[in-house]
Every structure is written in structure tokens, then in C-alpha cells.
Amino acid sequence: MIRTVAATGALAIAMFGVSPALADAHMEAHGEHGDHGAAHEKQTIMPEGEGARAFMEQFGFSEAVIHGDTVYLSGVILGGPREGETQEEAFDRGFRYIGSVLARAGSSWDDVIDITTYHVDIDASMPALAAVKSRYVNAPFPAWTAIDIDRLYSPEGLVEIKVTARVTPAQD
Template structure:
């Protein structure tokens, strides 16, 4: 198991750090399911889907569930501005998947975020961490805001992770 984890962690971190440019130029894929679709935004995400058996996003009925996306720090650590840049990247990845599903941030009904406040990889306080997340989140989400649960954790799966963000979106009702 430790052997598998040593390969899984870097792979998941790599997926979370995909550039928006790479996402824009990759072949998106939708896989039909019994009651919805799986959304895969890139070839790299498809490889993770095949190897590790998890979907970047999956719809069921009118809900779309998005796997967590990690805002990471480089090994030397991140100040507040670099952290904000990495948060924008993470929220941007979620926005790309939302668009693939025909949705936007206005369709997000729930955000769950998991925060590593005491990481030596962030050169700031808990208050600065929270303020950075709030500021960047507000760049992507406008009123009416989604429900949000933010949880402080002792560790994230990705070694370089500072926060992991997952969302749930609802497809709008079809108009008659």
C-alpha cells in the first residue's frame, strides 16, 4: 500500500497543478453513466481516471459532483500572493470542469474546503490563509453565494497541498 501511495500522491498533486492553458488545449471527454455523465477535462485526467478509478466530475440527475482540487505550494513555501495565485489556478480548474458540464459558478450550490493552516509551506498566519481564500473565492463566486463548509485539517493527501476544494453544482431546470 505504501508503494501505491508513493505513486498516487505525486500523480494527484500533478493533476491539481494542471495549467489552465493545458486544459484549454486538451481533449475533453464525457462518459455516459446510468443517470448522468463523467466529465474528464484532459488526457492527463483521463489517465488518472483509468489508473486510479476516480472522476474529476460526475453528474447524477441534476447534480454534478466535483472531486477535490488542490491549491499547492512549491517546496520552498508560498507567501500570500503566491498562495492566491495557486488558489486562482485551483478555482480555475473547477471553472473549466463546470463549463465542460455546461455550467458556471452561479450553478454551484455547495463548496467544501479543507485547509492545512499550520503548514510550513505557507509563510503566513491562519487569518492570512483564510483572507486569501475568501478573496480569491469571491473573484469566482457572486451573490447569491453557495453554501460553504471550511474545515481545518492536520494533513492533505497531496504533500504540497495547502487547501483542497470540492464543489457540488446543480443543473438548471429545463425550460418548457
């Protein structure tokens, strides 16, 4: 069973630009949950970069998990701007990364059904985050919960984003 620990490895990806890739498929029995012992495939997405992958394996979680027609992304931590960059540009880097994970999972920003954001200073981060989010998320809008917290796994992190999406439906 793969455990999802929000943000730890995704931090390495969003802040350091590690390139992720589709990894393993796992079989998980769900007989005790009412489906009479049927096995359902669970695919995991892991980074290609050796260091980021080792980090995720050390803590026992995946960058994303695809189960059925749902994609669950681990949290992605967004840091502050690099030299010469605005806060919006820094946050945009994280949204592009999330979009790349969604694409590899057979999904897109249009398929996002739920977003949860964790802010170390919600008043300071919300204007830039909302501006960037509006470039990626269109109507009909997903559910969104924004939570102010004391800190993230990475001390440099300002916002963590956790996303749930559906797999893009096949075109008939």
C-alpha cells in the same frame, strides 16, 4: 459504478495544468431506491491528458459526475505559489480550473450550491482563499464548510476544494 476519491486526480489537473474533457455516460439502475427500476444516465468528466486520466482510472474516480441536474466535482488541490506568484494567484489558478470543469458539465460558478474546503493551515490559507473565492462566488451565496486537516493527498497541497453545483437551467 464510479467511486469518487477526493482530490487525487484533480490534483494533477490543478497543479500541473492537465486539460480535461467530457468522457463516458453510464447507466445506473435505482430500483432499490424507490424509482421502480428506472435507469438514470450518469455522465462522467475525465481529463484528456493520458497521464491524468490513467491516474484517475487507477484509483477509480472521475473528475466530475453529472447526475440529473446536479454536478459533483471531485476535490481539487491547490498548491503554493510558483516563483514570482502570490498565494492569491496560485489559488486563482485552481478556481479557474474548477470553473472550466463546471463549464464542461453545463454549469458555472453561479450554479454552485455547496463548497467544502479542507485546509492544512486554515489560518494561513483563509485570507487568500476568501479573497479569490469572492471573485468567483456571488450572492446568493452557496453553503460553505471549511475544515482544518493534517494533510492532503499531495504533500505540496495547501487547500482542497470540493464543489456541488446544479446544471445551469435552460433559458426559456
